[in-house]
Amino acid sequence: GESVGLHLPTLSVQEGDNSIINCAYSNSASDYFIWYKQESGKGPQFIIDIRSNMDKRQGQRVTVLLNKTVKHLSLQIAATQPGDSAVYFCAGAGGTSYGKLTFGQGTILTVHP
Amino acid sequence: DAGVIQSPRHEVTEMGQEVTLRCKPISGHDYLFWYRQTMMRGLELLIYFNNNVPIDDSGMPEDRFSAKMPNASFSTLKIQPSEPRDSAVYFCASSFRVNQPQHFGDGTRLSIL
Numbered sequence: 001g002e003s004v005g006l007h008l009p010t011l012s013v014q015e016g017d018n019s020i021i022n023c024a025y026s027n028s029a030s031d032y033f034i035w036y037k038q039e040s041g042k043g044p045q046f047i048i049d050i051r052s053n054m055d056k057r058q059g060q061r062v063t064v065l066l067n068k069t070v071k072h073l074s075l076q077i078a079a080t081q082p083g084d085s086a087v088y089f090c091a092g093a094g095g096t097s098y099g100k101l102t103f104g105q106g107t108i109l110t111v112h113p
Numbered sequence: 114d115a116g117v118i119q120s121p122r123h124e125v126t127e128m129g130q131e132v133t134l135r136c137k138p139i140s141g142h143d144y145l146f147w148y149r150q151t152m153m154r155g156l157e158l159l160i161y162f163n164n165n166v167p168i169d170d171s172g173m174p175e176d177r178f179s180a181k182m183p184n185a186s187f188s189t190l191k192i193q194p195s196e197p198r199d200s201a202v203y204f205c206a207s208s209f210r211v212n213q214p215q216h217f218g219d220g221t222r223l224s225i226l
Binding site: 031032034036041042043044045046049089091093094099100101102103104105106 | 146156163168169206212213214215216218
């Protein structure tokens with residue numbers, strides 16, 4: 001079945017730096033991926049998504065890259081701000097798990113002023 | 114627009130009691146999802162509905178758990194009888210279509226003593 005995991009559990013950066021959060025997945029049939037941000041005491045908040053027919057998608061200060069060859073995706077945050085401090089989750093769906101998102105463990109991003 | 118609304122935000126009850134969690138999805142969303150989040154297991158999908166019909170309940174841990182969606186604007190997740198190991202944060206999410214961004218409520222923090 002779908003398995004989505006993260007390489008790094010924590011990431012600390014200085015304000016203004018760019019942040020890169022990585023995620024690996026195991027199911028080659030996965031065709032939809034999504035990144036969420038979760039702040040303490042709140043539910044996951046949608047950041048950006050990407051489908052398997054794309055390898056890059058940009059939003060406001062965020063970019064998601066998808067490498068289907070090595071089953072890897074990343075979230076890049078430009079000019080990281082203290083308000084970006086949160087837990088970031090990747091999730092994927094597709095194949096036999098159509099409609100069911102499987103979440104990674106999460107990466108804690110801490111931004112120092 | 115109002116987001117996904119969950120109630121109660123916090124619930125503390127004794128082992129053996131019945132617990133009912135409530136969710137109001139975003140208007141017009143056809144899909145509704147129930148998740149459980151713990152430190153040990155992360156975010157797990159319990160069940161999801163399409164147009165009020167349960168599609169996949171393979172994540173429901175035991176027969177003590179049940180979920181209903183009597184209409185497009187309301188769903189419940191019930192645990193009877195509750196056990197301490199059910200303590201977790203329970204999230205409800207909704208999406209317009211499958212494999213589109215799911216929007217989460219702020220969850221119910223459940224503690225079973």
